Amino acid sequence: MRIAFICTEKLPSPAIKGGAIQIMIDGIVPFFHDHQLTIFSISDQSLPNTEKQSFIEYIRFPKETYINDVADEIKKQQFHVIHVFNRPSHISLYKESSPNSKFVLSLHNDMFSELKLTREEGLKAIECADAITTVSKYIKQTIVKRFPHASHKVHVIYSGVDLKKYQTVFETQGKIIRKRVRKQYNLQGKQVILFIGRLSKTKGPHLLIKALDHLITKYPDIVLVIVGGKWFSDNTVDDYVQSLFDLSSRFSTRVLFTKYVPTEKIPEHLVMADIFVCSSQWHEPLARVHYEAMAAGVPIITTNRGGNGEVIQHGENGLVINDYDNPKAFADAIDYLFSNPSKKKSFGMLGREYVNKQFQFQHVADRLLNTYLQINE
Template sequence: MNIAYICTEKLPSPAVKGGAIQLMIDGIAPFIAKAHHLTIFSITDPSLPMNEVTNGIEYIRFPKETYEQDVANALTKRTFDVIHVFNRPARVSQYKEAAPQSAIVLSLHNDMFSPLKITKEKAEQALKDSTMLTTVSNYIKQTVRKRYDVPEEKIRVIYSGVDEKIFVPVWTEEGQQKRNEIRKILGIKDEKVILFIGRLSKTKGPHVLLRAMRTVLSRYRNAVLVIAGGRWFSENSWDDYVRELHRLAMPFGNRVLFTNYVPAQQIPHLLLSADVFVCSSQWHEPLARVHYEAMAAGIPMITTNRGGNAEIIQHKKTGFVIDDYANPAAFAEAIHYMLVHESEAQAMARRARTEVEEKFFFSHVAERLMAVYEEAAKKRCLY
C-alpha cells in the first residue's frame, strides 16, 4: 500500500525536537516502510531538508505557517491508499476533500474531541470522513464515545511503545555500565535517585514532588530528586511556574537537581540512573509515553491514576499507582514504599519489563497499526 503520515504542525519529523507523536513515528516508520511505501509530511526545521528519502521513507516538509494547506495541496497530486492523520480531527475533512479516494485513519493522542478544541459540527464531519480511528489509550477512546456515536468496530486502542535496541534493563551488564556513567555525569554516587522526566508544567506535577521532598528527606537523607525537562520540549526558558519550581527546590540545596531539557536519545541512559521513577501527572493524562520507557529500563515506577496511566501500570504488580494525586504526602508514602520494599519494587520492575517485551516494542505497535491500515483500505468506501 501507499501510506501517508500527516504529523501535527507543532514539531518536525524525525523527532529532532522531541514530541511523543514524533518519537512514535520514528519508532514505527521503519517497520511500516518494510511492507509499504511510506511518505511522512511534517513541518520544516533548520536542521532538516525540505524533501528527502531516508531508509526508504520519503519526508516532505512545509513551513509551519502554511502547513495544513500545503499538505492538502500535495494530497491532490499524489495517490495514497491510506492517509494517517495524527491528532488533528479538525483537519480530517480538509484532507478528505483533497484525497477523496483515500482511507483516512485518525489517531488520537489527546482529548481532541473536547468542545474546547473542536466544534460539534466539525467533530461530526471528521468522524464521518474518518474510515477508522485509533487512540493511545482506552481512556481517550471513551472520551470520544461518550460525546459521539462512534461504532465500536470503527475505533481501536493502539498502545505506544519503545525501541528495543536502545532501552536496556538496568540489571544487565550494559545497563549497570550506563547507570554508573550517567550518575557520574550527574555528580551522584550512592544516593537514592528519584527521577522525574517531563515538561515543566503544572499539569505534569513536579511541584507536588518538590513538596513531598521534605518528608522524603526526613527518612532518606541520601535521597536526590532529579527533575529532567524544559518548559516546552527543547526550550529551557523560564516562566512563572518554572521560577516557582526553583523557589520550592531552594531549601533542599543539592538534594534537588534540574537538568533542563534532555534530548530523546539520552532518555534511556538517564532512566538507568534512577532508583524510582515518578510520573506525577495532575491532569487526565492520555497515557504518557514515559511509562513505556521507564518500564523498558526496568526502573521501579510510581504513577498517578489519571487518564490512561493505570491502563498499563498495575498497582503493586508492575508499579505503584497513586489515587490521591494532588497530595504530596501520598507521593512521599509511595516513594517510601518503593525504597523500603526494594525487592518487591524490583520484582514489579521486572514484570513491567516483561510486559514491554511482550506487547510494547515498536515492532508490536507497527503490527497493530498495519492491521488497522489493511482494514481501513478494505472499508474506505463505506464511510
C-alpha cells in the same frame, strides 16, 4: 501500499525536538519497509524541505502554511491510506484533496473535547475517518461519550518503545551506564527519584519537591532529579519554572534540574534512577514515558489520571496514586518502595517483561498495518 503520515503543525519529523507522536513515528517506520511511506511535518532549519531515505520520503512545509500545503500536495499523489495525527478538525480538508484514499485518524490527546471541536466538526471528522485509533481506552471513551455512534470505528492502539535502546540495571551494560551517568551528575551513593517531562503545573513536579519534606529525615541521601524543559527543547524560564527553582532552593543539593535532555539520552537517564515518578495532575492520555521507564526496568509510581493506570497495574508493575495532588501520597509511595527493595526490583522486572510482550514498536506497527489492511478490504 502507499501510505502518508500527516504530523501536527507543532514539531518536525524525525523527532529532533522530541514529541510523543514524532518519537512513535520514528520507532514504527522501520517496520513499514514493504510499503511506500511519505511523512509530512513542519519544516525546521536543521532539516531539508524534502528528503528520501529508501522507502521513506519526508516532505516539510512552513508552519504558517502547513495545513494548506499538505492538502495541495496530497492532491498530486495517490495514497492508499492517509494517517492524520491528532487533528480531527483538518481531516475533512484532506479528504477533499484525496477523496479516494482511506483515512485513519489517530488521537494522542482528547481532541474531541467540546473545548477543541464543535459538534459539527466532530461529526464531520468521524464521517471522513475510516478508522480512528487512540493511545488509550481513556481517550477512546472521550470520543464515544460525546459521539456514541463512532464506537465501531475507534480502536485502542497503545504506543511502545525500541527495546534495543534500553539497558536495565539487571544487566552488566546497564550497570556500567548507570555508574557513568550518576558520576556525571555527582549522584554516586544517592537514592535517586526521577521525573521526566515538561515543566508545567499539569505535570506536577512541584508535588515531588514538596514530597521531600516527608522523606529527607529517613533518607538523607535522597535526590530528586527533574529532567525536562518548559516545552520540549525549550529551556526558557517562565513563572512556573521559576516557582520550581524557588521551591527547591531550601533543599540545597537534593533537587537537580538537568533541563531538556534529547530523546536519545532518555534511556541512560532512566537507568540511573532508583524510582521513576509520573506526577501528572491532568487527565493524561497515557504518557509514553511509562513505556520508557518499564523498558529500562525502573519501578514506576504514577497517578490515576487519564490512561496512566491502563499500563501500570497497581501492586504488580508499579504503584498508582489516587490522591494525586497530595505530596504526602507521593512520599508514602516512594517510602514503600525504598523500604521494600524486593518489591521495587520485581516491579522493574515485570515492567520490562510487559514491554517485551506487548509494547514494542514492532507491536505498534503490526497493529496499525492490520488496521490499514482492514479498511482497504
